[in-house]
Amino acid sequence: MKQFFILSISIFTLFSYAQKNDKNLLKYVKPIIGTQRMGHVYPGATAPFGMVQLSPDTDTIPYSVNGKYNPDVYKYCAGYQYDDKTIVGFSHTHFSGTGHSDLGDFLIMPTTGKLQLNPGIASNPSTGFRSAFSHDNETAQAGYYKVKLDDHNITAELTATNRVGFHQYTFPKSDEAHIILDLMSGIYNYPEKNVWTYVRVVSDTLITGYRQTNGWAKNRVQYFALTFSKPFISYGSKNFEEKQVYRGFWGKFNQNKNFPEISGKQIRLHFDFKTDDQEKIKVKLALSPVSMRGAVQNLITEAPYWDFETIKKQTQDLWESELQKVEIEGNTELKENFYTAMYHSFLAPTTYMDLDGKYKGLDQEIHQAEGFTNYTTFSLWDTYRALHPLFNLLQPKRNNDMVHSMLQHYNQSAQKMLPIWSHYANDNWCMSGYHSVSVIADAVLKNVYTGDPLKALEACVNTANKRNYEGIGDYIDKGYIPAEKSGISVSNTLEYAYDDWAIAQLAKKLNKQTLYEQFLKRSGNWKNNFDKSIGFMRPKLADGTFKKEFDILSTHGQGFIEGNSWNYSFFVPQDPSALIAAMGGEKKFIKKLDQLFAMDLPDSFFADTEDITRDGIIGGYVHGNEPAHHVAYLYNWTKQPWKTQEQVRKILKMQYKPTPDGLGGNDDCGQMSAWYIFSSLGFYPVAPGSNQYAIGSPSVEKAKLHLENGKTFEIEVHNQSDKNIYVKKMLLNGKPLQDFFISHDTIVNGGKLSIEMSATY
């Protein structure tokens, strides 16, 4: 970490004054940010929204030990922890920033010396194929990663196209050079997770296969095609499965050595080479959700040549043009935070479709995408809040495709439901709410979705009426979920109510008056969990009374998920004014909000609450968990919007730093980063589904949004400084803004917002 600071200081020295019209924004992206502690991002190489996330795994901790959940696994949601001293290998799929996990497919490790087919232990990497490494010898850029593997004296470089991971290994002279392909390894792994793996050695440079897993995605198959730049001399495999009852007549071949068809549940392979000093062996591995043949097509079409630098440049150029969508001015620290946030925001959802448009649907059948790119990895409880709204601004074409993907999910799902938390043709139904409806409503209302909006509405309504899912039946009948029936009854009721409001907005836009009224009524259901006597959201029992034993600071068993009543009590983004009224009027509301940001939490809170450290919170405000993300902006609905400005600036400062431990919580597929982007630009979508952004306090000096419609929206901040955090005056296209809100239409029509900052409010 020391080294990292030296590096960042040197960059600071070189670039301490930002250049105007900066044509190299890529340099501000530091994928290493958030790799320490709980950011759960990966430092490896990927293309924007790419299918491949080729990244080093520093450990492969099992999900369970002796049948019991192993809490240490949580650190390895993205496979990499900055404090680790060894690398096990480079695998091709990683979630960015999640708080539960899966993936880690097809781990590859180059080695020298005696063949070792076990990874060995971190405290003594020589016990296996893993290797010690040092951050001194590590470079992580958007689309490029490099590290020296000390134990093997190999320099590993990684880049990736959308569907192809490209490895370049510089070997020493060796008669015993190996490349390990580990099909056992995976993230959130346990012995039974690999349902089946299959490998076919097609030639001495082409390998194909698949990995089928039963994990967070229950029915998941990932196909691959791998090619070496140099023919191997020999190869072999070992099946580590403890119990292999049935051997059939396969003894007809020696199947461990040079046998071209290998299948089983616990397999590692090795490919053997002789290398000259500084000889580069390159490996390309393409993925496909469809078939090995699809992976081969992706491989030869997307990465047809062996020139590592060309592929790297291609991908980095793609990143550069994504980053150029927002040009900002500010100091290097700000730019590093900002462009790394842009980078993290543009990682997921991920492409889930072959180049020919084929993909696997929720029905486990192969489909042909007609007129859209199919995406997966929808962490919607997180990303409906700011990430998809950000896409509506900066990635409308992609967000349109994402909505198409979500509606295909709906069509194909056995439950006839929109995605909850969906990845790789599966839904894991993680977290609460049915927030697809927010993403869809927002995309339709902002004219981003080009498909049939009536069909989109139908999918939203049917999902919201899925009575046998997580208390929806009770919610419809009673207006709340009885606490006896669900451990997260309050979170769900509050989130369903917001989602219902989004559906109402969509229905209204489509002139479906009855549906509008029905869902608008449902959107008031938050009131049923609001206990006026204490002024907080509170679980309600089936008999209509509030649950007696109740701790507003606690999460577990209190009816909430990833947040206590203190945080969730402010969760009425669809109607802050009504919440203010319910809480006894503006004065009491402000007082309560002030208290949230100022309170002193007992130690018990930290033991009880997920993803939280004392650094990660401001008073009782927990930025690391999403339910709080709109809360700082609620002052805008009162006469004290300067308190929004104060808190937003505090959060920007405290929760985002350009260091490995710089993220205050899981990045959650870009939601944390999207919050940063909006907030540093000066506005935030409190209630997606509305056209309205709440103004906060911009931290940039200037920003230029280059929109897909060809228009530009400029934000010019005057008197910007760490002290001048208050918005004194705002001019939109030269005319004063009357309140602390700005509409989406205003921005996409292009123009300029001038904001004058001040040290006083």
Add this chain to the structure above:
Amino acid sequence: MKQFFILSISIFTLFSYAQKNDKNLLKYVKPIIGTQRMGHVYPGATAPFGMVQLSPDTDTIPYSVNGKYNPDVYKYCAGYQYDDKTIVGFSHTHFSGTGHSDLGDFLIMPTTGKLQLNPGIASNPSTGFRSAFSHDNETAQAGYYKVKLDDHNITAELTATNRVGFHQYTFPKSDEAHIILDLMSGIYNYPEKNVWTYVRVVSDTLITGYRQTNGWAKNRVQYFALTFSKPFISYGSKNFEEKQVYRGFWGKFNQNKNFPEISGKQIRLHFDFKTDDQEKIKVKLALSPVSMRGAVQNLITEAPYWDFETIKKQTQDLWESELQKVEIEGNTELKENFYTAMYHSFLAPTTYMDLDGKYKGLDQEIHQAEGFTNYTTFSLWDTYRALHPLFNLLQPKRNNDMVHSMLQHYNQSAQKMLPIWSHYANDNWCMSGYHSVSVIADAVLKNVYTGDPLKALEACVNTANKRNYEGIGDYIDKGYIPAEKSGISVSNTLEYAYDDWAIAQLAKKLNKQTLYEQFLKRSGNWKNNFDKSIGFMRPKLADGTFKKEFDILSTHGQGFIEGNSWNYSFFVPQDPSALIAAMGGEKKFIKKLDQLFAMDLPDSFFADTEDITRDGIIGGYVHGNEPAHHVAYLYNWTKQPWKTQEQVRKILKMQYKPTPDGLGGNDDCGQMSAWYIFSSLGFYPVAPGSNQYAIGSPSVEKAKLHLENGKTFEIEVHNQSDKNIYVKKMLLNGKPLQDFFISHDTIVNGGKLSIEMSATY
């Protein structure tokens, strides 16, 4: 069994004199023949060469108990044993007559009363969903099966199209009627065999899914689509897997009841109905090697209506027209044996392709069959001998497609080898030799194969030169396989030598002189294992000396498989004259052959040899194992062909009876039956790849072969009787035959063979 005899006697009474131009041959087919003891055939419903073999399973014995092979499993290769008293259910895939097994997919069982999701035990069927049954209430016909399930008071009827199994269940009045769909059940099952199963309840009448297994076929996926004639009221499932570590967030739904997407390794489902008295609930289940969608297409296209009788008639008409290919005259017992043999010969290879021509290849990719029907289930060590030659005569179109399928197998296999024992896009490499080459050569030489013969030759040559397979490298280098290196060194050398002769014939036909000479030379390799000093085939060590400890009566550890030296010493079908010379001339040869048929075997022999009982042999001749199948015909190469006639008649009589225990050994995918058909017609293909059939002793009175080329070949036997077993005179199209051989061309050109029998030679 008593009942069965009464039934067969009554048929005998009714039809004791055969009718001329019999238009109902179907009635002679008795699928129950061979279901007792070691025939390993199934009594259920199937179409000719059909993908679906819908048949009752009387037990589901595990392949292994506590990790150890369970020898009892062997009885259940086809799922059904005649002596059993209960039926577990009806599954959709069965091998016919194999001596190792797999399959048993998608077991369905209708029940009444309290739901039971365990099969229960045979001695007390009320402990589970299984049911007692009686052969009194059982009917088995070609394409139709019926049984009364006593415990549930349900009559079950089965029929099938090529790809669809059709169940018709007649229920009593019941408020608790169930249909169980058991995805755990299977043949040669063990806990780890189910790699994954998946079910999707699409509607209240349509279910789709798949079963993926790691068994004799290592990478096998069978897809299905099932439809009910009546909507179920409710449904549910139970996962019986002992260890289900990872549960994810799936608790959001109650997944045991009415949850439409079920997956795991050990799953049983139930569908619940209410029934009136005598109400019929029908079930159609289609298979697909490609996808659930493919299965749905097969279902709705091949069996679009609910009329059980129509589908049954359609399939039985297909069988009738297959049987009509050979019209014979003779008594009822003969006809029952003959047409049941025809039926058993036309079960495998099985169709392995969707109606749209898509199938799964050996490379685990989906392929489109261009201009041929893709087949699987190639038990080639058995079937190259007589079954494929029979197809060249009676099913040339299908055999052409089978050769196409085998060549696609070659193209797609990772090993670039022709099939050895291949089923469901896998090769299990069971048994010895590479007998695909015999089938291919025979089909090319008999002008049956319409594809590129040069490519066919290439595939044969490459397979025969696969040095790392089962001793081929040594065989090529030394001309034999050293006994130290293989437990079946002699069998393999002898069979390779025959196969090489077949390749030589193919090369000769294609004017590839060098290859011809090379493989003709290899075809003499049998001599290297012939020990002149004892006059028997004998394992040879790497140093060129014969193995010292050697027992000519024993199979195991002596270099043979399914046969001892006594039987294998006659395995030079490609050159009997050379064998005769090697054995010291005709006199000694005849003496040895006489001795084989007359010898008295010690008890130790029966303990040591597979598939053998004292009933199953004649002297030391073991008809139940294939290596002997040509042996009785070898007298034709001497001056005592009457001994062939004698032995053939004896085998026909002793080894084939129209009773449940009527087959002398495993039917082996039709090979035993094909031997019967040829032999009862009076000739046999001793060396497929030659045009020549050896004449035996016909047991029919008359036979008319209706060939696909429109021609007819008649066999007219005069003075036929159980005593008149000797061929006195033969006229081919009115001209006397000069020797005891007849050519294939002669037959396919049409005409008449008149044979005059006599009680003396």
